[in-house]
Amino acid sequence: MKPVECDLESEVLAAVLRNLWPDRVDARLREHVAACEICADVVAIAGAIDYAREEMRARAVVPDSGRVWWLAQMRARREAAQAAGRPITAAQVIAFACAMSLLGACFGATSSWFQSALRWSASSLAGFKFQALLPFAAAFVAEHGALLLGMAAILLVIPAAVYLTMLRE
């Protein structure tokens, strides 16, 4: 198996980073680098990377630490407030749904016309033949096919667009 590291790698690296390479190092190390491809690679890249590092750090324009701290605090507090508000909103929605269900149940149990309408609907549905609707539906689709397709596309596209927009944000 081909070796992927060399014992003298750190010595070579140190020589490059201390600007000792190639003139101010032992002849032994120079001979080694000439024969070792791992150390030759280190020599080829380490100086370039270190130079780029110094250049970039010197040119780096980073925001002031106080500003970063202040913005982080503001954001943390905003997020904490949002997180605290979220359970209340969820609880409110659930409470509203429960109240509406209870109201509907009370109304259904006490209203005589609602119960008679319910019985009428049940008996109508029992006697209803869905096959009778087929010719009508086929004619409707043939006549308004494009419109139906458009509506179906809108129903599919709009939620997808909303989802993708939210994802991007």
Next chain:
Amino acid sequence: MFRETAFNDIQRDSALDDTSAGFVMDEETFRAFYERTARGLWAYLARLTGDRQLAEDLLQETFYRFLRAANTYENETHRRNSLYRIATNLARDVRRRSLARAASVPAGDDIERVPSGQDAGATERMTDFTRAMSRLKPRERAMLWLAYAEGASHREIAEVLGVRSTSLKPMLFRARRKLAGLLGRAPHGGKP
């Protein structure tokens, strides 16, 4: 070990937590840590993304996530590794989103700009270096930068990049070979 690791007041962390914002450290400790790490982290992010402005945005996001992370740090190195891991993940996410939008990933043109007054040879070498780096995979760029610009150990690089230490050596070897090839293996090497 990362360079410039000379932070001795780690024990202050637990005592000075800013509980109001849920941060892992107080303002004074944060500012000192920021002053020590921000420039190096910015350079790392600029090198990974090839975009100065994006690097600044990611820098702020990295420090924010670092502050909000409910971690306890054993020492400065651990803390710094965590910071770089957050930054690496953020840069990776940005790159994935860019690819998903089918936009081209910045190739480093933005960070090639060298201030006027610098000699032409140095400018050219920086341009060559930036171009060579931009032809590496993001993970290769990250590991080479961490190893040779930040002086991180193999274990630290593996931790930051989320790879196994045993896999890192061959990966680093290949990345180094590739970059040396792209740089044309300068006969005398060393600094420009």
